[in-house]
Amino acid sequence: MSFKSLGLSDNLVKAVSAQGYENPTPIQAKSIPPILEGKDVLASAQTGTGKTAGFTLPLIQNLAKKPPLRNRPVRALILTPTRELAAQIYQNVKDYSRFVDLRSSVIFGGVNQKSQVATLRNGVDILIATPGRLIDLNNQGLLSLRSLEILVLDEADRMLDMGFLRDIKKIMGLIPKQRQTLLFSATFSKEIRNLAGEFLKSPVSVESTPENTTVEAIQQQVYRVAKEKKTDLLIKLISEGNWEQILIFTRTKHGANKLAKKLESANINAAAIHGNKSQGARTKALAGFKDGSVKALVATDIASRGLDIPLLPFVVNFELPNVSEDYVHRIGRTGRAGASGLAISLVSADETSFLRDIEKLIGDKIPMDILEGFEPDPNASTKPFNPQQRGRKPSAHSGNTKSSGNKSGGQRPRTGNSRPNSKKSWR
Incomplete structure (x- = not known):
């Protein structure tokens, strides 16, 4: 099986190949096709299974199908629990989108917001964020999610463990109801299934090989x-x-x-x-x-x-x-x-x-x-x-x-x- 056979475009396949990858992992093979079809996906994937590419690659392709919107409002949001993970995903998005016309950025707490705000003002198609800084910038009127098309909740189980459920629900109230939602979690716990039931529409469930x-x-x-x-x-x-x-x-x-x-x-x-x-x-x-x-x-x-x-x-x-x-x-x-x-x-x-x-x-x-x-x-x-x-x-x-x-x-x-x-x- 190849990335091309999953339905990825030549530009995406070329970007993946440039990173040294030729064949998809099990979670990538299972998640990429339904995401490309625009379906909501509930995925169970552990750290180290290649899950990040499993959602970033089809997300990038779906956005790249359309020309950039005027002023480039945020069209895809990847929500993640920690600063380090946010930075890592941002690097992945940059690597995989190098041959398409998309802008990406990352925002998180612990650093001055000035440079982050300046980047947002210049227009961002794909935003990777931690919940706290995202809500803070929205409350200041420095960020709008009204044009969002795709939402990714990465490591959702960890976000719940960290007490971010209230923040997640608040963010859900800031984005359009008509959207594609992707939820990635290490486990399908009762809490994760409840979260999926509340915010995902008829999701396709996929699981990687057990850890x-x-x-x-x-x-x-x-x-x-x-x-x-x-x-x-x-x-x-x-x-x-x-x-x-x-x-x-x-x-x-x-x-x-x-x-x-x-x-x-x-x-x-x-x-x-x-x-x-x-x-x-x-x-x-x-x-x-x-x-x-x-x-x-x-x-x-x-x-x-x-x-x-x-x-x-x-x-x-x-x-x-x-x-x-x-x-x-x-x-x-x-x-x-x-x-x-x-x-x-x-x-x-x-x-x-x-x-x-x-x-x-x-x-x-x-x-x-x-x-x-x-x-x-x-x-x-x-x-x-x-x-x-x-x-x-x-x-x-x-x-x-x-x-x-x-x-x-x-x-x-x-x-x-x-x-x-x-x-x-x-x-």
Whole structure:
């Protein structure tokens, strides 16, 4: 199967080929044809499946069929939960629209709006945005969505997790009822189906190959360890394994900051990335991680979504997520495109139930080990982590808070001597 056979124009096929892609992924093959036909689409697609091209390519072609409107009002809006993902999608749109007469732009919070407003005034056909900045500019009368033809809700499940439902509904009230709507989500949860039922018209449902196939391609390892020994164990693994470019997940922003500082104290160049960091700091940390000046990037779940880091070799769950699907999202950052990937989880007693839920989801037991000197506390409680114990509101992602229209919060690679009786009471 080729991109041409899906109905894409020569200009789009040429743009895709220029990026080094010749054959569509499963989600692209399933989503591109109905989108080209103008149908609403409800798609389940995980990170790393090529979903962005699955909606941007047909969106670009549908817009390019008509000549640009006078003053170029926004005709397509791609709504996304995080700044990093918005920037990544914007780059994809620019790459794929290079041979057609369309203008695109991206807007998000955390930076001065002046340049964004100037770009909008010059005319934009395709706008990629985070909810907070979009609503803010609309409230100031600096943005109109009255000419919108296509709406994309990308990573809709994450937007709901981050508390953006009210913002989404407000944005829906700003756009024409006659439009094409595309909703992409990692899962078809009850909340996502309710959202689709409210805003999509007779949508075509498409699903990519289950993420478990990606999980099976990644080497996974669990280390049982006392909670207070996790940092020292992580430092040992990184140092003795000579690991480079490690993405480390924590549950909270405070935890990410604290761990990054401890790694720095151990002469491991590290940086934290989360919603409380300025956009400049987040961009700098990511750039350092990509060029190798930052060896370890410590991130929360939401801040990590949309990070464009190809061929990432190591992922460490410093803390397991309490939502099993997030484990799959995390380790899916590695082992892509046939490359080897290692995902390690440091598991303390209070994360026992989280581990069991994860293994149930992926349908497999993860190899478990204990390193000498880092044994778990046999007397530690296996009672699950409780966000309320730290004065935080319980949520699907503990530690997340909403700020300036964006929320960010949340969180892991193998060596050592195994112990034959180390698994009792953990299964």
